[in-house]
Amino acid sequence: MLENYLPILVFVVLGVLFGVGPLLMSFVLAPNKPDAEKNSPYECGFEPFEDSRMKFDVRFYLVAILFIIFDLEIAFLFPWAIVLDEIGLFGLLSMAVFLSLLVVGFIYEWRKGALEWE
Amino acid sequence: MTFEQLIFYILAAIAVISSLMMISVNNPVKAALWLVLAFIATAGVWITAQAEFLGIVLILVYAGAVMVLFLFVVMMLDINLVKLKEGFIRYLPIGVLAALGIFALMYMVLGPNNFGMDVTGEPVRFDANHSNTTMIGLALYTVHVYAFILAAVLLLVGIVAAIALTIRRRPPHEVKYQNIDKQVKTQARDRFEMIKMQPVKEKPVENKKEEDE
Numbered sequence: 001m002l003e004n005y006l007p008i009l010v011f012v013v014l015g016v017l018f019g020v021g022p023l024l025m026s027f028v029l030a031p032n033k034p035d036a037e038k039n040s041p042y043e044c045g046f047e048p049f050e051d052s053r054m055k056f057d058v059r060f061y062l063v064a065i066l067f068i069i070f071d072l073e074i075a076f077l078f079p080w081a082i083v084l085d086e087i088g089l090f091g092l093l094s095m096a097v098f099l100s101l102l103v104v105g106f107i108y109e110w111r112k113g114a115l116e117w118e
Numbered sequence: 119m120t121f122e123q124l125i126f127y128i129l130a131a132i133a134v135i136s137s138l139m140m141i142s143v144n145n146p147v148k149a150a151l152w153l154v155l156a157f158i159a160t161a162g163v164w165i166t167a168q169a170e171f172l173g174i175v176l177i178l179v180y181a182g183a184v185m186v187l188f189l190f191v192v193m194m195l196d197i198n199l200v201k202l203k204e205g206f207i208r209y210l211p212i213g214v215l216a217a218l219g220i221f222a223l224m225y226m227v228l229g230p231n232n233f234g235m236d237v238t239g240e241p242v243r244f245d246a247n248h249s250n251t252t253m254i255g256l257a258l259y260t261v262h263v264y265a266f267i268l269a270a271v272l273l274l275v276g277i278v279a280a281i282a283l284t285i286r287r288r289p290p291h292e293v294k295y296q297n298i299d300k301q302v303k304t305q306a307r308d309r310f311e312m313i314k315m316q317p318v319k320e321k322p323v324e325n326k327k328e329e330d331e
Contacts, residue, residue: 002122003246005165009125012162058284060194064187065280069273071183075175076258076269083255091259094266101270105277114281 062114073102126166133159146192150185157181168244171251 080087080095109115119127133156140152157180164173231237244250258266 002166002168005170058286061187061191062280062284064190065284066277068179068183068187069276069280071179072273075179076266079171079251079255080259082249082251083259086256087259090263094259094263097267098270101267101274102277105274109277109281112281112285113287114285 059117066109066114069105070102073099122166126163129159129162129166132156133163147189150189150192153188154181154185157185168241168248169250171254 076098077095080091084091136152136155136159140149140156143149143152157176161173161176161181164170164176
């Protein structure tokens with residue numbers, strides 16, 4: 001089974017080399033003469049107004065969490081789709097119960113207005 | 119040492135080192151990036167242990183979705199690092215105690231008494247066409263259906279908890295809605311009105327312009 005993953009390993013190693021190689025080369029080859037002006041933060045020519053960290057609407061976070069929950073649901077659907085022929089009616093019903101529980105959550109978030117962007 | 123073992127040791131070393139970096143770097147954004155690397159190395163370890171589906175799901179769900187959420191929160195949130203480090207010395211004994219307790223628990227469950235070739239036996243080697251996903255599917259939806267449904271309940275609780283914690287209605291006067299029905303149904307005469315009026319003669323403004331310039 002593992003031999004099927006050899007091409008992926010090759011790709012991973014090549015990808016790491018492509019990413020790390022230029023960084024290393026610029027670190028070794030490029031001239032490096034920092035001074036105070038070069039190292040100071042630059043924002044369109046004037047001093048930065050404020051820190052980049054700030055308070056933001058918790059609604060973005062809610063959308064992300066709801067996305068992750070349904071992303072996980074997809075992870076459960078993949079093996080089910082593969083073995084559906086073999087697990088028969090019982091497997092179909094177990095997935096129906098699983099999905100109906102999540103649909104309850106989906107209806108809840110819909111009715112509650114969590115998907116609405118006011 | 120076989121090639122497989124070499125790969126395993128490299129991936130395991132990356133996982134351990136990146137985990138250590140994750141808990142020791144000061145910048146929370148860098149910590150999250152190290153955690154991504156730890157997840158990816160762990161996924162590789164799982165794939166060498168022939169759990170391909172779990173490895174891919176680890177990358178897809180954790181490195182893909184969860185860590186993006188973490189990074190998003192860590193990058194955007196107003197985290198004051200100096201404040202976080204306040205009381206480090208004061209809480210150090212409690213922290214060390216908790217860490218030791220957790221380590222002892224993990225040692226009892228995952229220690230050498232319960233793992234190793236003599237306890238678990240030689241792992242079965244599957245041939246090239248063996249599908250780990252099929253095996254998980256066959257077991258998960260039939261034998262372990264109770265755990266499967268419990269996972270759905272857990273996700274449901276997650277949805278309800280996330281909404282209950284974060285939903286904030288804005289007061290109506292702050293919100294500007296578009297009523298699409300109303301927009302579609304509207305007609306020219308609702309918006310445009312001809313008014314008859316007498317012409318109005320304005321006073322001449324000659325001197326004012328020169329002052330402006």
